[in-house]
Amino acid sequence: MKVVIQRVKESSVTINQEVKGKTGLGLMILLGIMPEDSEEDINWLVNKIVKLRIFGDQDSVMNLSIQDVKGSFLVISQFTLYASTKKGNRPSYIKAARPEVAIPLYEKFLDKLRETSGLQVDSGEFGADMKVALINDGPVTILMDSKNKE
Numbered sequence: 001m002k003v004v005i006q007r008v009k010e011s012s013v014t015i016n017q018e019v020k021g022k023t024g025l026g027l028m029i030l031l032g033i034m035p036e037d038s039e040e041d042i043n044w045l046v047n048k049i050v051k052l053r054i055f056g057d058q059d060s061v062m063n064l065s066i067q068d069v070k071g072s073f074l075v076i077s078q079f080t081l082y083a084s085t086k087k088g089n090r091p092s093y094i095k096a097a098r099p100e101v102a103i104p105l106y107e108k109f110l111d112k113l114r115e116t117s118g119l120q121v122d123s124g125e126f127g128a129d130m131k132v133a134l135i136n137d138g139p140v141t142i143l144m145d146s147k148n149k150e
Contacts, residue, residue, distance in 0.1 A: 001041045002081045004030040005142040011134035013124040021122025026071030032081025033102040041146035046112045072120035
């Protein structure tokens with residue numbers, strides 16, 4: 001699994017002119033899933049995300065986690081994180097999991113994030129045409145890959 005994590009002042013996802021999910025202060029997460037991903041990948045990512053100290057303390061030092069600031073999450077499925085641009089100019093997405101594999105893992109990721117963080121977790125809709133808006137705070141943007149644990 002790959003994630004792009006953005007610290008936000010606010011974020012929202014709109015589907016068919018209706019706001020499906022939103023946050024105030026928190027994290028907007030783009031989540032990409034591969035066919036070989038498992039609950040082990042979910043557990044590793046969620047535990048890292050919840051504990052990431054990327055929010056400013058009283059001295060404006062990134063020392064606080066999302067739990068410390070009582071933030072919230074917006075999670076958006078993003079198969080294009082697995083785009084391959086090796087050949088030609090049209091990206092290939094063959095490394096991304098098909099919906100029958102990705103949807104259950106996406107839902108498990110959301111459940112695990114809720115359970116582990118105890119915070120609000122909103123989401124988009126898997127496979128929908130979504131309009132995502134955010135005010136990136138910092139900006140702070142972090143990439144994580146459960147297959148490359150750096």
